[in-house]
Structure formats: C-alpha cells, structure tokens
Amino acid sequence: MIVENTQTQMRKGILEYCILSIISRGEIYASDIINELKKARLLVVEGTLYPLLTRLKNNGLLSYNWQESTSGPPRKYYVLSPSGLEVLNRLDKTWEELAYAVSISLEGRNTGTSTEQSNSTSN
Numbered sequence: 001m002i003v004e005n006t007q008t009q010m011r012k013g014i015l016e017y018c019i020l021s022i023i024s025r026g027e028i029y030a031s032d033i034i035n036e037l038k039k040a041r042l043l044v045v046e047g048t049l050y051p052l053l054t055r056l057k058n059n060g061l062l063s064y065n066w067q068e069s070t071s072g073p074p075r076k077y078y079v080l081s082p083s084g085l086e087v088l089n090r091l092d093k094t095w096e097e098l099a100y101a102v103s104i105s106l107e108g109r110n111t112g113t114s115t116e117q118s119n120s121t122s123n
Helices: 002-023 030-039 046-058 082-106 115-122
Strands: 062-069 072-080
Touching (some): 002 030, 002 082, 030 072, 072 082
Antiparallel strands (some): 062 072
16 A cells, blocks of 8 residues: 555655664664664664664674673674764754655645545535
C-alpha cells in the first residue's frame, strides 16, 4: 500500500541522520544505539543497524575501538570521525530546512477530512 511504503521511506531517510546524531554524543555500543532509537520510537533491528554502521565506517564517517567487557567478549564502540561530524553538521542544516518546509506545508491544513469532503460540505 502507498501509505506504508511512504512511511518506510520516510523512516529510512532519517535513520542515518539519527544514528549519526546518537553517536555524536560519544563512544557508544551498537545495542545502546538500538536502545536510543527505541526510545525515539524508531524501531531498528541488529540486521538493519550493523550493515548501516559498516557502510558509515567504510565511508569514513565512523571509527570504532574494541573495549574489554566484564560480561563476555570485547565490544566494538563507535565514534564519529571528523568527516562524520562535518556530514552531521550538514545534515543538521538540511533537517532544519526540511522541518521548516513541512511545517509551512502543514499550516492551515484541515486534519481529519479530505479536500473533497471539505469542498462538498461547504457547497
């Protein structure tokens, strides 16, 4: 259905931005990224996150280091690279522009009724 496809595309479009934003706070483990995304109601599974983290790393936006864990094998912690921070700053600007455009587009919108219904009731 068109609605579900559009919703999926919207979520995919902001996922990378949200992940970079979360990582910009400081070193973070992948499961902690997933928890932060869950708090934001942006549900992501490991099968989605790990390939994205690998792509961001391969593009030079992230680096990682291994840290010993008290409860198992060493863990990989991610951090933004200088290039990643630069990209995030550019995405911040883009987000501000998009949020403004959406806000303006929604002004005066009559929610709950379609344009046709509004026109037919006013005639």
